[in-house]
Amino acid sequence: MIRPHRSHPLWFAFALHRVSGLGLALFLPAHFYLLSLALTDPVSLDSYLALAENPLVKVAEFGLVFLLAVHFFGGLRLIALEWLPWSGRQKSLAAGAVAAAFFVSGTFFLQAV
Amino acid sequence: MLDMRLYMLQRITALIMAPLTLGHIAVMIYAIQDGLTAAEILGRTQGSLAWFLFYGLFVVAVSIHAAIGLRVILHETLGVKGAALRLFTWGVGLVLLAMGGRAVWAVTVL
């Protein structure tokens, strides 16, 4: 539940950063596992990769790349906020980070289909 | 809970990963255009010291970064602290490092 004191852009940016970070952290072991299949079993890696043609998986992939992109731009925004001279435009920057993430992951998605 | 040291580690690893991620996404966008196969991936990466360093660095950074990140989330949402929290952080970091290391080994060295 979004409590009233939270309903504002910068809190959402925080939540998004946390969710994406968490999502990536959960996905990462799976990703590593898959890649290491190359070591033991290239064939099944291929069969996994073939799965990628499945539209559902494509959407999931899009989600993943979106998470990475959103976390990436959001993270850069945070580091800029913390280390560069202060900018009063945090809300715009947060929105910009999300937009950039959509752009990147959208591009990725369009390339993939 | 998060002191100066952990904070700096998390920020520095983030900054290390930033260009690497960008590179990775760019390669993926390029690579995915005509479908992915294991051979293709391996063909690009295997035996390449550059790719080894690229992904190796990424794995080290991401292990530290994610371990600290999950530590914060665990503490703030479940209130875990002290030795248990330290154990968790190290555990996550080492597991990621091991799994990531194996993957990098698989795609670049063998």
Place this chain on the structure above:
Amino acid sequence: MFCHGDWSTGLSLEREELEVAIWRGDATGGGFEAFRVPAQDSQTVLDVVAWVQQNEDPTLSYRFACRVGMCGSCAMMVNGVPRWTCRTHVKKVLKDKKVTVAPLRNLPVIKDLATDMDPFFDKWIKAAGVHHPSKTRDDPIEPVDPSSATRLEADTGIECINCSVCYAACDTVTGNAEYLGPAALQRAWTLYNDAKDAGQQTILDAVAGNGGCHNCHSQGSCTLHCPNELNPMKAIAGLKRATAASFFKKRK
């Protein structure tokens, strides 16, 4: 929930009424009770609460002092948002003539709407939020250029009334018991920029520890809700920058 109607008091029926839900209880728990309060032209949330205590339920506890937004003792959660109640007009927060009032978040409740603010102030002191003198009463007053960059920076945080609204708004405070919180850190940053303060390193050490500035996730709720339009988020970013700079300097 039970309802204390005020029909018995013989108020005129055409007078509009507000439906007010007030949290009652103490450290061991509690819940909301409903009251009906006559609406008035000029009426703050504090007035509403006081009306209930003076007319409906004499055991209702709350805290206020100055009634004009200077002392920072009247803050409560109003419709789920932390606010100074003495300067919040009910019209601003009313939804369908309804409003809920609860004790400030993130602080232990003493009774009903009154919280124990000690943890907030303990952290203020822990963040080195006390002047570190460089002179004594026998010295002349130090000339300070009011337009210098550091003075301008210090001025942005100086009007904090320690109302704890930001502290209540911050979810990091909720999750992390040690976190010093926005107001204390802002005070540290203000002192850090004060030309007269001799404790810069003390301050950086105090805010770089376990519950220090590095725990802030820039949620920005502090800045959004601060009734004095101060910007603790910015102050904390300042501390992060200053500590990071000194971190790199020391490594060299």
Place this chain on the structure above:
Amino acid sequence: MSSNHGIERHDTDILILGTGGAGLFAALHAQQSAPAGTRITIAVKGLIGKCGCTRMVQGGYNVALGGGDTVERHFMDTIVGGKWLPDQDMAWKLCEQAVVRVRELENEVGCFFDRNADGTLHQKAFAGQTADRTVHKGDLTGIEIINRLMEQILSRPLEKLQEHRAIGLIPTRDGASLAGVLFIDMRSGRFRFVRAKTVLMATGGGPTMYKFHTPSGDKTMDGLAMALRAGLSLRDMEMVQFHPTGLLAGEHTKMTGTVLEEGLRGAGGQLLNGADQRFMFDYDAQGERATRDVVSRSIYAEMRKSNVTENGGVFISMSHLGPENVRRKFPGMVKRCADSGFDLAAGKVEVVPTAHYFMGGVVVDPDTRTEMEGLYVAGEDAGGAHGSNRLGGNGVANSTVYGGVAGDVMGADIRKMGALRDPDETVLNREVERACHPLSRKPARIQELRKTLQDVMWEDVGVMRTAPGMERGVRRVGEISSELMELGVDGSNLAFNLTWHDWLNLRSLCDVSEVVAKAGLARENSRGAHFREDFPEAGAMEDSYFTVARKRGNDVEVGREDVRFTIVRPGETILPEGEPETLVEAG
């Protein structure tokens, strides 16, 4: 009832009541001056530093810091402003020590006051001053002073009793010295008796028995009521300062009575009556810029003529100065009015004179000592420094200077004091009984009776006074006082029981109101804040007297004492010959 309440007891060496400028400074200085190992306890009705009026100081702090201004000039302004009634030795110490105190505030406590472009302190002139003297931090000077002091105290290892309300000064069996103070721990509702070798009372007076008043809600004359019961002498009790422009927003809101700052009139704000006409020039050639007392009386006169606004006051209007301009110049005031639903910049805001400061108080010497061994009084609780009128900016100077003095003196005196003194248990029990009085009676609404008292004081002992009016006032206050004894409070849960404290507040206010009215009757001339329609003349300055009230048995007796001109006599000055009358440029 009382026997059911076990009294918790504990001991300390130095006990301080109140955390305004006086209380906090006393704690700081006591810690610096007392021998190592001295136990210091600070007890307060609210939270440390978050109650009382010092925090609410807007305009600033008077101190002569050179640039032509001198302690002598500050002193003369204080004496002349107080219409020759101040205790001159106290006034002198106030002006002299303010110089040290302000350096202490800046250099040791960490306050930052506004600077000129060249880096020196910015000083401005309030009405009644002949030099630019008032240092300030924007228009929130009190917040800066109290926050910094509060940090100092919070960071020190003193014993802190928050939300502890003092309800009785308990003497020794022989009545000559103070043994300790009885409190209610407001959070639990239990009694606590604290013995101490020295006690500073700095509860800050506060004329909140008037329909319109500015002080903080926790201030209800508890200190003076306690002092009265303890048999101490109170002086200048008729002297209630009204601020001309308190916000008028209706009876039901606590905003009513709060100050709209003086600067508004200074900057050209106009006062308009209900018919939208300017009226100040009908009363004084200075118009809106006349002094506080004159403007207050003029507004009051206009109100009597029923030339009033909807809520029964007058308007202050700033819009002719340009809303943008007003917004820029008075951002704090404009925002505060806007929060309360009024447009100060472009509209008109209803105002009314409002009781602001209490010049009267306990008779003390310039070292804050009282007649009772072990009891010290400083700040707004102490009488004498201001005489009949307090200059804007002298209030916080007074509380910080004398709070510091009290701390020093207590720290020194304690070395000479042997053991803690034992209380007169009868008095102790009587005080407990007193506080428990309402708990055994049928619960009733307290607030209505407080409103009645406030109306009575406003009507009969207010801005303009007459003998018949004040006599009626005395009678009506007496009736309210008796009625209060019949009102009960639901005592089922005494923890944080505000209604119980409302009752106790009203008890203190009734007791002190009676003294104010009686002292007003005893002064048969008009000086400063005290204006008698039946005695409009000030009387010969040479023959100045001040009133002294004390309780004998159940009665309050008011006498007069001659002012001693220990430093300067009326008609004379201590400024060097040839000094200009004022250093403030007109305009």
